[in-house]
Structures are given as C-alpha cells and as structure tokens.
Amino acid sequence: MNLYRTELHRFMRRRLTLLFGLCSLVGLLLLAFMVAATSRNAPTPDELAFAEEQAAMYQADLDRCRAEEDYFEQEWGYNANADYPELGHAEVCEELLAWGTDPVDHYPYGVFRFAEDGVLILIGVTIVAGLLVMLLAASLIGAEWSSGGMSNLLVWHPNRWKVWGAKLGAALTMCAAAVGALLALAFPLFYAAAALRGEVGELDAQWWEGALAVLARTAALTLGMTVAGSALAMLGRHTAVAGGVIAGYLVIGDLLVRLAGMAFKVQYPDLFSLYTWVTVWIIGDTQLYSYTDLPEEMSDPMTLTIPAAGLLIGGVVLVLTALATWSFTRRDVT
Amino acid sequence: MPPVIEISGLRKTYQRLLRQPHHALDGLDMEVAAGQVHGFLGPNGSGKTTTLRALLGLIGTDAGTMRIFGEEVPRRLPRVIARIGAVVESPQFFKHFSGRLTLQILAESTGIPATRVDEVLEQVGLRDQAKQSIKGYSLGMRQRLAVAQALLKRPELLVLDEPANGLDPAGIHHMRALLQWLAHDQGTTVLVSSHLLSEVQQLCDSMTIVSRGRRITAGKVADIIAGHSSAHLSVRFADPGLIRDAAAALTDAADGVSVTTEPERLVVTGAPEAAWVTKTLADAGLYLSELTAETKNLESVFLELTGTAPRDGRAVQVGQPAPDAPTTPAETDGQTGDEDR
Numbered sequence: 274m275n276l277y278r279t280e281l282h283r284f285m286r287r288r289l290t291l292l293f294g295l296c297s298l299v300g301l302l303l304l305a306f307m308v309a310a311t312s313r314n315a316p317t318p319d320e321l322a323f324a325e326e327q328a329a330m331y332q333a334d335l336d337r338c339r340a341e342e343d344y345f346e347q348e349w350g351y352n353a354n355a356d357y358p359e360l361g362h363a364e365v366c367e368e369l370l371a372w373g374t375d376p377v378d379h380y381p382y383g384v385f386r387f388a389e390d391g392v393l394i395l396i397g398v399t400i401v402a403g404l405l406v407m408l409l410a411a412s413l414i415g416a417e418w419s420s421g422g423m424s425n426l427l428v429w430h431p432n433r434w435k436v437w438g439a440k441l442g443a444a445l446t447m448c449a450a451a452v453g454a455l456l457a458l459a460f461p462l463f464y465a466a467a468a469l470r471g472e473v474g475e476l477d478a479q480w481w482e483g484a485l486a487v488l489a490r491t492a493a494l495t496l497g498m499t500v501a502g503s504a505l506a507m508l509g510r511h512t513a514v515a516g517g518v519i520a521g522y523l524v525i526g527d528l529l530v531r532l533a534g535m536a537f538k539v540q541y542p543d544l545f546s547l548y549t550w551v552t553v554w555i556i557g558d559t560q561l562y563s564y565t566d567l568p569e570e571m572s573d574p575m576t577l578t579i580p581a582a583g584l585l586i587g588g589v590v591l592v593l594t595a596l597a598t599w600s601f602t603r604r605d606v607t
Numbered sequence: 608m609p610p611v612i613e614i615s616g617l618r619k620t621y622q623r624l625l626r627q628p629h630h631a632l633d634g635l636d637m638e639v640a641a642g643q644v645h646g647f648l649g650p651n652g653s654g655k656t657t658t659l660r661a662l663l664g665l666i667g668t669d670a671g672t673m674r675i676f677g678e679e680v681p682r683r684l685p686r687v688i689a690r691i692g693a694v695v696e697s698p699q700f701f702k703h704f705s706g707r708l709t710l711q712i713l714a715e716s717t718g719i720p721a722t723r724v725d726e727v728l729e730q731v732g733l734r735d736q737a738k739q740s741i742k743g744y745s746l747g748m749r750q751r752l753a754v755a756q757a758l759l760k761r762p763e764l765l766v767l768d769e770p771a772n773g774l775d776p777a778g779i780h781h782m783r784a785l786l787q788w789l790a791h792d793q794g795t796t797v798l799v800s801s802h803l804l805s806e807v808q809q810l811c812d813s814m815t816i817v818s819r820g821r822r823i824t825a826g827k828v829a830d831i832i833a834g835h836s837s838a839h840l841s842v843r844f845a846d847p848g849l850i851r852d853a854a855a856a857l858t859d860a861a862d863g864v865s866v867t868t869e870p871e872r873l874v875v876t877g878a879p880e881a882a883w884v885t886k887t888l889a890d891a892g893l894y895l896s897e898l899t900a901e902t903k904n905l906e907s908v909f910l911e912l913t914g915t916a917p918r919d920g921r922a923v924q925v926g927q928p929a930p931d932a933p934t935t936p937a938e939t940d941g942q943t944g945d946e947d948r
Binding site for chain 1: 660663664665666667681684685688691693695696697699700701703704708712713715716717718756
C-alpha cells in the first residue's frame with residue numbers, strides 16, 4: 274500500500290502530469306467555447322414548425338410503407354424487400370424510411386444538440402484523456418528505466434511483482450481520476466454551451482442509459498490503453514519505445530495491416546484493424562461487408578458485437594501485460 | 608560472528624550474438640565481516656558492479672550462492688532488504704524533484720518517518736540544498752543525495768558503489784569520516800567499491816581485490832600491502848659520484864643483496880636491515896646523506912596483483928591481461944591467490 278501511494282505521489286508530482294493536466298483543462302474550455310461560438314441558436318418557431326411538418330410527412334410515408342406490401346414497387350420501382358431477406362416488410366420500412374420522422378432531422382444545419390452531439394464530444398474527451406494518461410504512464414516508467422531510477426527503486430523494493438503492481442495500480446487510478454474529472458467538467462460545460470447557443474434535446478431515461486453505457490465502455494477502454502502503454506514502456510524500457518510503437522501503429526501500422534488484408538484477398542480486412550474493434554466497443558454492434566464478393570453475389574455481412582470487441586481488446590492488453598510482467602520479473606536490471 | 612555477506616562461486620555469463628560469451632563473474636568468492644568497512648577493488652570490467660547488482664537482486668546469476676545476514680539472496684532478499692542501504696553506480700533521480708521530495712517519496716514507500724529525511728540530509732551535508740531541484744545539483748551533491756537515500760533506513764549493511772565519485776576533497780573527507788563513524792561507532796557493516804585506492808587505504812579495514820570476475824586476494828588492508836612489499840632501501844649521497852663505489856661495496860659485503868644504480872641514488876634490495884647498509888658503507892669510507900625505506904602503497908599492490916599497470920608506455924586494455932602478465936589473475940599472486948582456491 275505504501276508503495277502504491279508512493280507511485281501515485283510520484284505520478285502526480287511530475288511536471289509532465291501538471292503540464293498535461295493544464296493543457297487538458299485549457300483545451301476543454303477552448304473546445305466548449307468554440308462549440309458555443311460556432312453553433313447556431315436553437316431553431317426559431319418558424320424553423321421548428323417547418324421541421325415538424327417535414328417529420329410528419331416522413332412519418333406518414335413510413336406508416337404507408339408498413340401498411341402496403343407493394344409500397345417499394347409502387348414508389349421505388351423495385352422490391353427492396355429482396356435486399357433484406359432476413360427482415361420482414363415492416364422492418365425493411367423501418368430500415369429504409371425511419372430517417373426524417375424526427376423533427377430534429379430537419380433542423381437547420383449547425384445547431385449543437387447536446388443529446389446527440391454532446392455524447393460524441395464526451396467520447397472524444399474521454400479518449401483524449403485516456404491517450405494523455407497512457408503517455409504519462411509510459412513516460413513515468415520509461416523515464417525510470419532510462420534514468421536508472423528503476424534500479425534504485427528495486428534496491429528498495431526487490432519484490433518486482435509488487436513494484437509492477439503498484440505502478441499499474443497508480444496508473445489506473447490516475448487514468449480513472451483524470452477521465453472522471455474531465456467528464457465531470459465537460460458535461461456541464463457542453464450542456465451549458467447547448468443551453469446557451471444550441472439545443473439540449475431530450476435527456477430521458479433511455480438517453481441516460483445509452484450515454485452512460487457508451488461512456489462507461491469508453492472509460493474502460495482508456496484503462497486498457499493505460500495498461501497497454503505502461504506494458505509497452507516496461508517491455509521497451511524507454512518512453513520512446515512505447516511512444517514509437519503506439520504512434521507507429523496509429524499512423525501507418527493500421528493502414529499496412531488493412532492493405533495486407535486486401536492484398537491477400539481477405540474477405541473482411543477490417544477485422545485486422547484495431548480501429549474497427551475499438552469502434553465496435555464504443556459505438557456498438559457493427560456490420561462488416563465483404564471486400565471480395567462480386568456485387569451480384571454478396572455474402573452476408575459479418576456482425577461484430579460488443580462482447581467480441583471486449584474480448585479482443587482485452588486479450589491484446591492481457592498479452593502485452595503478460596509479456597511486460599515476464600520481462601520485468603525475469604530480465605536483468607542493468 | 609558469521610559474515611554479513613557470503614558469496615561463493617558466483618558466475619555470470621553474458622551470451623553475445625556471433626561473439627564469445629563474456630564471463631563477467633567467473634567463480635567469485637567474497638566474505639564481508641560485520642562492523643567493518645570493506646573495500647571492493649578491481650580494474651574496470653572486473654565484475655565489481657556486477658557483483659553488487661547480483662547481491663541486490665538486480666541481475667540473475669548462472670551459478671554460485673550469495674547470503675546476506677545468513678539469508679540466501681536474491682530469493683530471500685525481501686526479508687533482509689529493510690536492513691540494507693545501497694547505492695549502485697551513480698543513481699539518477701527525477702531532475703525536477705527536490706532532494707527532500709526524492710527522499711520523502713522513498714521514505715514514504717517503506718513507512719519511514721519524514722523526520723528521518725532531515726536527519727540524513729544533515730548527515731550528508733545537503734541540509735541547505737534540500738529544497739533545490741536536483742537539476743541544479745553537482746555530481747558530488749547527487750552522490751551525497753544517493754548516500755543519503757541509502758542511509759534513510761538506518762541500515763545494518765551499507766553497500767556503496769564508488770561513493771566518492773564526484774566529491775570534492777572536503778566531501779571525500781566528510782564521507783570517509785561518516786562511513787568510519789557508521790562502521791566503528793554504530794556497528795554498520797560497509798561494503799565500498801572504489802577506484803580511489805588511496806581513499807580505500809585510508810578508509811577500509813579489509814578488502815577484496817577482484818580481476819576478470821575472480822577474487823585474487825582478500826584480507827586486512829595493511830596485511831595485503833605488507834604481504835606484497837619487499838624491503839627496498841633508497842640511498843643517496845651528497846656526491847652522486849660515490850654511487851658506483853657504494854654499489855660495489857654493498858654487493859661485495861653479502862650474498863643476496865642486489866643493488867640498482869640510478870643517476871641520483873641507488874636502490875638496495877635484500878639487505879638484512881637498514882643499519883647494515885649504513886655500517887657497510889661507513890666501513891668502506893662512504894657516508895650517505897639519506898636512507899629511506901620504500902614501502903609499497905595500495906596502488907602499486909593493486910597494479911601488481913591485477914596486472915593492469917601500463918607496460919612499455921602502452922595501456923592495458925579493459926578486461927585483458929597485460930601482454931606479459933600471467934593468463935589468470937590467481938597466478939599473479941601465489942601467496943594470497945591460493946587461499947581463495
């Protein structure tokens with residue numbers, strides 16, 4: 274426990290931590306200001322009336338589709354039901370005609386709506402906070418290796434399992450605290466921006482359930498990122514190694530993996546992209562379409578689910594952590 | 608009383624790609640008795656720091672056993688680590704932390720009270736620089752801070768790698784006094800690795816000299832120096848022209864006496880005693896102006912034992928024996944080397 278508190282203390286007292294904290298705070302305030310400044314005001318009564326009228330027309334169209342089996346032949350000139358053999362007619366109508374039935378769909382462009390746009394911004398804030406803590410954690414461990422501080426620490430605490438555990442615990446605590454603090458600050462900021470210069474929208478129980486689930490998964494992702502960053506720094510024994518691997522993957526690694534998948538005619542090359550799985554984990558179940566099928570004989574899309582994404586991302590983090598643990602507990606400290 | 612540190616047959620080999628493996632430790636033995644300042648000497652690359660790292664669990668070894676306070680290390684090192692303070696090489700600290708914060712964090716990690724931090728800062732002479740960022744510390748100040756962190760635990764065993772590194776003369780003097788006080792007044796056992804041979808000679812009670820990963824001698828410092836000193840007498844005359852006659856008189860007077868003439872003096876080896884030289888020369892009508900006994904210092908003993916003295920103006924390469932030196936360090940010293948085998 275002492276060691277964990279010490280690691281936490283050291284984490285908080287680093288200049289880079291203070292710098293990143295300050296930058297996050299300023300960045301958040303700046304973003305909220307820009308959102309408020311660039312948002313159009315909430316729709317005027319005339320604009321609202323127009324949007325509601327449009328939505329009513331779309332709703333009528335949808336209702337008609339549900340009621341008439343040959344709606345698509347009449348209106349579109351072909352039977353769209355054939356494209357969705359697994360769905361019933363009403364579900365196909367929902368799939369194809371649901372957009373526009375909400376007045377929001379017809380609002381003037383540029384209105385910041387907290388109920389929709391706010392969640393995306395909060396996801397972004399969470400991911401940026403996670404990236405910063407990941408870099409901080411990697412830098413703390415990397416700097417200790419490159420400076421010789423690790424050797425000094427191990428002379429005090431020879432049990433390497435405890436040292437590694439304390440470091441991971443401190444990094445995870447910092448990540449949770451940073452993400453929690455930034456979200457707690459971002460929520461009222463963007464809510465206020467929407468209330469002042471846009472529209473808040475309806476934050477009903479369903480909204481809260483969906484938003485909290487998405488943000489909880491994103492926060493969990495940042496914890497995984499922090500562990501992965503720490504593990505890479507522990508494996509490479511230098512901040513630059515961890516930073517290089519992360520930046521290398523984010524910038525070109527992912528692209529290369531996708532290109533290789535396409536070159537080898539892999540049916541779903543997106544499967545090899547970590548971005549795909551991260552998106553599924555945050556946004557929800559997603560369908561992948563085959564790259565190799567001819568248009569006339571398209572195979573069924575592959576559905577990636579949240580549990581599958583969780584397992585894969587968790588597996589990657591686990592493998593990195595296991596390697597780092599093995600390396601730290603077995604390799605010489607020179 | 609059993610030794611505080613016992614090392615036996617320690618081996619550490621670094622495998623190298625496409626090159627011969629490097630034997631950093633090649634069956635090293637060492638013992639450090641309680642309450643002493645023990646010097647650990649050896650040329651560069653002889654395995655001193657490797658030994659200390661192995662002892663403190665920082666690196667693994669391929670063979671051999673190590674015990675500290677009777678506990679086998681590194682397996683049971685966590686049981687005794689609270690009794691050990693150590694500085695291995697020149698430890699670096701976070702540059703933007705102050706000296707006090709650095710020590711506070713370490714103290715906090717093992718539950719040492721914060722008051723102890725000020726005590727050790729005072730002990731190593733860093734009280735007035737405690738709040739200063741380490742970035743502004745000189746090498747000597749960092750070294751003092753490193754020693755301070757080793758003292759935090761009130762250790763029963765202090766392991767210091769080159770503690771005088773970077774210290775000014777006053778700092779070296781202070782460090783020597785501190786370590787001797789710890790050992791002789793507080794009962795702390797101190798193991799010091801150092802290259803400053805004159806410092807070791809003044810500071811240490813006993814020592815171990817290693818070369819190429821093996822112990823080549825060990826014992827009390829005075830005994831080792833005495834064991835490798837032969838009686839050399841330097842004789843000078845007011846008139847250097849008498850040197851040749853004096854050399855002849857001495858060599859004719861007794862068997863086993865050898866004399867080396869130099870332009871300003873002659874060096875007599877194998878004389879029964881200094882008075883014999885005085886009398887023999889006086890009997891021959893030669894009156895000397897100066898007679899001094901030349902005893903070896905630790906440096907010359909060290910160079911002789913480790914075979915690292917430059918030969919014909921050429922430096923001996925790190926990890927290599929001198930061109931005409933024996934092939935194994937043990938062979939350089941039959942008397943003390945044998946006791947280690």
